[in-house]
Structures are given as structure tokens and as C-alpha cells.
Amino acid sequence: MLALIDTCHATREARGNLCACLEPSRIERLRGVAGDLRLGPGDVLFRAGQGADAVFGLRQGVVMQSRRLADGRRQVVSFHFPGDTIGLTDDTHGCEAVALTRVSLCRIPLAALDEDPALAAQMRRIAERALASALEHALALGRMTAAERVCRFLLETWRRCGRREELHLPMRVADIADHLGLRPETVSRCFSDLRRDGIVGVLHPDGTLELPDPGRLSRLSGQG
Amino acid sequence: MLALIDTCHATREARGNLCACLEPSRIERLRGVAGDLRLGPGDVLFRAGQGADAVFGLRQGVVMQSRRLADGRRQVVSFHFPGDTIGLTDDTHGCEAVALTRVSLCRIPLAALDEDPALAAQMRRIAERALASALEHALALGRMTAAERVCRFLLETWRRCGRREELHLPMRVADIADHLGLRPETVSRCFSDLRRDGIVGVLHPDGTLELPDPGRLSRLSGQG
DNA sequence: CGTCAATTTGATTAAATTCAATTTTCGTGG
DNA sequence: CCACGAAAATTGAATTTAATCAAATTGACG
Numbered sequence A, B: 001m002l003a004l005i006d007t008c009h010a011t012r013e014a015r016g017n018l019c020a021c022l023e024p025s026r027i028e029r030l031r032g033v034a035g036d037l038r039l040g041p042g043d044v045l046f047r048a049g050q051g052a053d054a055v056f057g058l059r060q061g062v063v064m065q066s067r068r069l070a071d072g073r074r075q076v077v078s079f080h081f082p083g084d085t086i087g088l089t090d091d092t093h094g095c096e097a098v099a100l101t102r103v104s105l106c107r108i109p110l111a112a113l114d115e116d117p118a119l120a121a122q123m124r125r126i127a128e129r130a131l132a133s134a135l136e137h138a139l140a141l142g143r144m145t146a147a148e149r150v151c152r153f154l155l156e157t158w159r160r161c162g163r164r165e166e167l168h169l170p171m172r173v174a175d176i177a178d179h180l181g182l183r184p185e186t187v188s189r190c191f192s193d194l195r196r197d198g199i200v201g202v203l204h205p206d207g208t209l210e211l212p213d214p215g216r217l218s219r220l221s222g223q224g
Numbered sequence C: 001c002g003t004c005a006a007t008t009t010g011a012t013t014a015a016a017t018t019c020a021a022t023t024t025t026c027g028t029g030g
Numbered sequence D: 001c002c003a004c005g006a007a008a009a010t011t012g013a014a015t016t017t018a019a020t021c022a023a024a025t026t027g028a029c030g
Helices: A004-009 A026-029 A109-114 A117-143 A146-160 A171-181 A182-195 A216-218 B002-010 B024-030 B112-117 B118-143 B146-160 B173-180 B183-196 B214-220
Strands: A035-039 A043-047 A054-060 A063-068 A074-080 A096-099 A103-108 A166-168 A208-212 B035-040 B044-045 B054-061 B061-069 B076-079 B096-099 B103-107 B165-169 B208-210
Touching: A004 B173, A074 A171, A074 B118, A103 A109, A109 A117, A117 A146, A117 B118, A146 A166, A146 A171, A146 A182, A146 A216, A166 B002, A171 A182, A208 B035, B002 B214, B076 B173, B103 B112, B112 B118, B118 B146, B146 B165, B146 B173, B146 B183, B146 B214
Parallel strands: none
Antiparallel strands: A035 A103, A043 A096, A054 A103, A063 A074, A063 A096, A166 A208, B035 B103, B044 B096, B054 B103, B061 B076, B061 B096, B165 B208
């Protein structure tokens, strides 16, 4: 567990790591309450409607959060990558969280927040960032074309995964579609167009996609 | 100012009143730091990009928050009604906030949060609710038809305004359209259809709309 | 009463969905 | 290692929804 929290701390990013803000002494204290968790592809971290008594720091792997309307229509709320904090909600989970790959998380009981004001403050910052990012996403859904949404998604994911040459996308096309408010066929067509124009490389069977020119993606994503 | 905070406290709702959670002694302390603010229609509370050093409790009136893409496309992020807390963000405002009516607010410096853990905790709850509501909205934008979005908007606004027989809608059709990711013409057509079917009454010149049967609206809003 | 802006309504167009068919990928077992 | 079957992704054609363009109506305000 010691190693776990250290790794969690090492992954620190401006984005939203719960431990990122804490001084060593605080982290020391956190060790006592944080739990370890490992999941495989398809495993459920929590379900919609379930009570929330902890948040999770994602160390390794990719997690997807989604909601459903009664008639089956699905909205994929977010994809999470290492360093992200998952499970932030008001007493009851509104979404279901599923692992898309092998995943390793550390579990932080909400009770720990009441005991540590610095942790609670960091939690608020994370909630604020999540809110800002949800509003950005709403702007994309409400005001961007299909092509723009796909470009923005790739660009955003690229940024969040460390701006490497290649992107690892373990989710299915249908998941991306439900994230962007589109149909899988539409997402597929957008990918094909981007490939044809040389803006993205081929999508390898393992989910790896090459991004030769993120700058061009940016221009196509409606002033991202 | 005393009366202001009392009113703010009196407006308490489960929804998101900053003062709602506080015991009288806390509120007493808040009096020392909270400021009063009054705006008229069209006045700007804050702009996008501006640093955020305070949040605002809305006592009276309606406030609209919006963002813009570089090419002019606009997303109306939210409408706020009495009892709401406005201005929650990560250090810099991502939206512009404008008064749609005469508005009265109390201003709470963020510094006050550092001094009062209970206030900070309430702030976190408010951020979490705002996040949940932003995700709901994203679901609507991504997965609902134009008619469903309009019904959901009316229903949601009706709930937030105290479930009265009539609804006060001081915003323009274009504002609702930019909120729902639609064009004004489309929103207008949806309203006309609802009127034709007797689901809403006439929209009076002062912005008042009668809602004879919220239950039917609910059924039309995609399992709202 | 006249002007301007906002809304409403109508006709046409464009974008994305839907339906359908084909190809590719992936897991399983021979 | 290769063949087979199921699931996913891709591509094509038709349809639907909402956007766009355009005109008429309504309402606010001097």
C-alpha cells in the first residue's frame, strides 16, 4: 500500500490528483486509510444509484463512466486515465464506472476528508475542475459538428495522456459515440476521413492510434 | 446586510444554498465578510477569463451564464434562480454571468472558505451538485431530441422555481436555444407544438408561461 | 403611429441517423 | 498454427431531424 500511494503521488498532474497537493506528512497520514483495488476489463467499480462512501485515485488503466436513460439510450460521461480522481458525487453515484483495461486504484474513504481540511480543499478543486470540464463537454455536444467533436475528443485525450506520439484508446467505437452524442457509424466515418487526410494514422489492433500532427487536429476541433 | 443574509438563509433549499447548512453562529460570522450586490437587466456579474475571488448567493432575480467559441457560437451554460450559488470555478471564470432581470446577490469572498471548514464543506457539496447537473445536461444535449430537450428544460426550470402553476421565463428564445444546443426557430416550433397540444399555456408578454400539466411534460422529456 | 427587434411560420437544404451489406478483428478449438 | 464463428467496425444508400434561408407577424418603445 505504501508503494501505491507513492505512485499515486508520483503521477501528480495539474489535472486532478487527489494526493498532488499534499505535503509528505499528509500523505503519511493518508496511508492509514487508503485501500488498494485491482480490476480487470469489464469489472464494475460502482453502479448508478449506489451510495458513495469513497473516491478512487486511478493509478493504472482506463475507466469509463456512463449513464442510461430508461429506454436504453446511453451517455458515456467520461473516460479516466492514470492520475484522475473518480467517484466524485453527491452522496449517490449518478453513473456506473467500469474498467476498460486492467486497472489499479487506491480507495480513499470520504470520512478521511472530514479529518483533513487540506484533503477536503483539494477535493473541492477537483470537483471544480470536473465541473469546468463537464461544461466544456456540454459546449461540444451542443454546438459542435460531428467532425469537430471527434477531433476534440482525440486532442483532449492526447493531452490528458501526456501528449505522446501515439494514443492508446482501449474503448470501443460505440463508447466514443455515446460519449460524443453520435452513432458509431458517424464516429467511424469521421475517423476514416481523418485517416484519409493524414491527420491520424492507422488504428492498430491493440487500440493504438498515431497522431502525427496534433496542431492540425486542434484547428479542426473548433478552436480547441 | 443583516437582512440580506437572513433572506439568503430563509431561501434555503436542498438545491444549493451556501448558507443553508450553517448554524446561526456561523451565519453571524459570515455577516462580517459577505457583501451586497444589485444589478439590472444586462449587467455583467463577471466575465470569462476573469479571476475568481468570490462566489455569489442569488437572492432575487435570474442570472444567465454563457461561454463563446472563437467563431461566435455560444453555449448558455445555465440559468440561475433565487437560492442558487453562482461563480463556482477553479481560480478563473470560464463563463460570463449576466443578469436577466433586476438581481440582488450576496458576495462571499473565497477567503472566507479557508477560515470556516463547514462553509468549505458546503461549497464542496454545491460543486458536486453542479457537476451532477452538468452531466444531466450533457446527457440531454447528447442523447435527446429537440422536443425532449425543450420539455426537460421547462420541467427542470419549473422544479427549480418552486413548482408553481406558472413559470417566469425572463430569457429570450435565443438564450434557451443556445442552452439546449438548438436554433431559436426550433425552440419556437417546439413551444408552438406544446401550446397546440395544450401542454403549456400561452407565453404572456411579461415572460409568464402557464404549465397546466407538468406530469405530461415529464412524460415527454424522455423519462425526466 | 412608426420603427426596430424578436418571434413565429413556411420552404428548402444539410447533417447525421437509420437501415443494410460487407469487411475486419478476435476468441476458440481443432 | 490455422480455420471457424461471433462481434465489431467500416462503407454505402435512404431517410429523418434540425438547420438554414426567407418572409410574415407580433410586440416594445420612442
